[in-house]
Amino acid sequence: MVSGRSEMDVELGEDVLTEILARLPCRSLARFQCVSTSWRRIISSDYLRRRLPLITSGVLYHGGPSGGGGDDGAKRAYTYACAPDGGGGGVAEAGDMGFFPCHDASTIIDGCNGLLLYYASRPAVFHVVSPTTRQWAALPAPRARTLLSVLAFDPCASPRYRVVCFTGWLPRGATIEVFDSERGAWRGHEVDFGIDTDAMTATMHYFGGALHVLAYSGHVVRVDLDTMACAVTALPAPVSCRARAGHCRGRLRFASSDGARLRIWELQDAGAGEWALKHEIGAGDVVPGGSSQAITFLFMAFHPEREVVYLWSPWKLLAFNMVERRVEEEWAFGSEKEGAHLIQIWLFPFSRHLASALA
Known part of the structure; x- marks a missing residue:
């Protein structure tokens, strides 16, 4: 230097x-x-x-075999892909992960704001990888077998990242192990969700130092990763497989879709469970003049600073401006990926914390 x-x-x-x-x-x-x-x-x-510009990245699901239990089930064919730099849309291509020596021997199981979580079962080892900076870190082995693992990272706040492993289910909670990059070690905890564990889904969103987990009982559970305290807030609409949590301008949002119509609420008061309906869009708004019966879309993510949502319509990722009610950008994933299903995307600004997270 x-x-x-x-x-x-x-x-x-x-x-x-x-x-x-x-x-x-x-x-x-x-x-x-x-x-x-x-x-x-x-x-x-x-x-x-x-x-x-925001960095747009995603994970493609190619329809491979699905594991039936924890991280060491059959391989799930998640492939990292990213949109081209500079905005304007274009063709999104699978990311070149050849720089990571364990790519072929392990599986991508999660991602968060620019970092990917890899897992290999024999021997059990986690890696956290940055496709942007082409760096990676091997984590020490957790003490218990993991049933579900998620990655928590906010590049706007700090270079700190955490890996949360659910190791056992309790009637109204779970035992977990958390790897903290600042400590460099795992630590065990027991959390009380405040509702029956059977109602909890695997749909989670990390924001503001906490995991926000949707529950089929019609609630969102906030798990503070610093204190492990949980808070339950009622949702304004039922939770389905298409429902998602996210945030925009520092506020938690909830998106509910039936594939043809999308409704978006914003949390006004967590204590009172007060939500405000912000937007409602239909298939005809996304493709004006088209046959709404032939158009389906899946909500993927909120823009963190603007009234823009990202929608998955088979083989295309769309950036839709909810104020101007128009598609701003679209990224194609190529005809060779027909049948692929986009399961998760992240949008985040470049930050010195992203560059130094795995330094």
Whole structure:
């Protein structure tokens, strides 16, 4: 690393250098933080971060065999894919994970805001991998067999990430082990969901230091990963396999869809369980003039800062502006992936915390 200001910094000037850096792919920015301390400061600045587009990434499900239990069941064919840099739509392609030496020997089981969670059963080992910075970390083996594992990471808050493993079910809770990257070790806990465990789903959203878990009883359970305290909030609509939790502008949102119509609520008061209906869109809004009976879409994610949602319509990912009621961008996944099912996407800004999470 070169300390201080390089000759290039002096020749170009900071304003010109910032404009150049703002036009580079995020992967290049992650590497260029090591050029000099002045480059690192510019790349880490909030001004540059606001200039950069959100990173859009996803996981494709290719219809392979489904494991029947925990992380060590039959392999589930999850493949990482990402949209091209710079916005404007285009063709999304499977990410090149060849840099990760254990890619072929393990399986992607979850992802969160730019990091992927890999698992191999023999021997049992977790890896956390960053496709953006092409770095990875091997985790020590957990003490108990895991039934369900999720990754928790917020690149806007800190480089800290956690892996939450559910190791046993209780009538109204669970035993879990949590790996914390700051401690570098697993720690066991017992949590009380506050409702019957049989009602809990595997649909979870990490936000604000907590897992938000949807329950078929018509509730969302907030599990604080610092204190392990749980809070139960009633939802404004029933929970189905198409329901999702998310956030926008710092507020929790709930999306309910029947495949042809989508309704979105925002939590106004968690204590009182008060929700406000923000938007309602139908198939005719997504494809004006088309036959609504022939159009189906699945809600995937909220834009974290704008009134935009991301929808999966077979073989296309759509960015739909709910205020202007139009499709802003769309990404195709290619005819060779017909039959693929997009199960999860993340949208997050480039951040120095993303670049340093696995450093």
